[in-house]
Amino acid sequence: MMKAKVLIATRSFGSTSQKPWQVLAEAGCETVRADMSQKMTEERLIELLDGVEAAIVGMVPMTARVLENSPGLKVVSTHGVGVDHVDLEAAARKGVIVANCPGANDQAVADLAIGLMVAIARQIPIVDQDVRSGKWGRYHGSELWNKTLGLIGLGRIGRGVAKRALGFDMQVLAYDPYVDEQLAGAIGVRMSSFEEVISAADFLSLHAALTEETRHMIGKSELENMKPSAFLINTARGGLVDEEALYAALVEGQLTGAALDAFAAEPPIGSPLLQLENVVLTPHIGAHTQEAIERVGVLAAQNVVQALQTGEPIHRVV
DSSP, X not given: OOOEEEEEEOSSTTSSOSHHHHHHHHTTEEEEEOOTTSOOOHHHHHHHTTTOXXXXXXXXOBOHHHHHTOTTOOEEEXXXXXXXXXXXXXXXXXXXXXXXXXXXXXHHHHHHHHHHHHHHHTTHHHHHHHHHTTOOOOOOOOOOTTOEEEEEOOSHHHHHHHHHHHTTTOEEEEEOTTSOHHHHHHTTEXXXXXXXXXXXXXXXXXXXXXXXXXXXXXXXXXXXXXXTTOEEEXXXXXXXXXXXXXXXXXXXXXXXEEEESOOSSSSOTTOGGGGOTTEEEOOSOTTOSHHHHHHHHHHHHHHHHHHHHHSOOSSBXX
């Protein structure tokens, strides 16, 4: 039996199922759960990582400073796909294995992306509140049927959204420099340029990773090139969108609405987007279904156990 201390620094791990905990327990791991009700600073994280060999983390700051001051740390598995909160270069320098959980929450995020399209197009949050307050008005929303969906990113989640959109008889265009036309065509998607996808889309849905190259990839000029009748959907990372430019575009009528599950700062306290009725906002819940949380937790635990036992996790990033 392996004896290793594992820090759990995410609220979601094992919150819908005991299976993730069982994976660690059966491998002989000792788990330490961080109190996530407190702000996770670098100093606090360094303290929590003292004597820890592995960590399963949500959106906590796994910075160079944290990694350099955690000499016993061997493995970090993110509780999800994104690794933009982990300093990968510092991890490589320190010999810390970084793993993630691709594929475990794809269906959940794809479901939410479609749900947000329907919600903003039919103004569901507004009419829900109207009915609750005794109003019985008529809002003329927009249909998804026969519209053009533009996807920025055609990875697992993007492909899941595309397959669902085809059920609405939508025409699906996508931009992804890492996906070839043959793969896209096999699922009914036409690859196109970044500029064409933006200008042609009635619904523009973002499914790209956040990197220095993709940060603010949707900014003032891109928003100006969208149809005034279009909707922007973001279930990926908030940093993909210049939120100041988005606010201005929504106020000035450069596009009809937006639905956001990710923000530059989370929670988006004080954001002017909170004041707009033509925006639907959700608290980064794309991956948060009971089924997805169980799958992600099990895979994160398996990453840790396998990396500690063999030196190689199931899904290695670094």
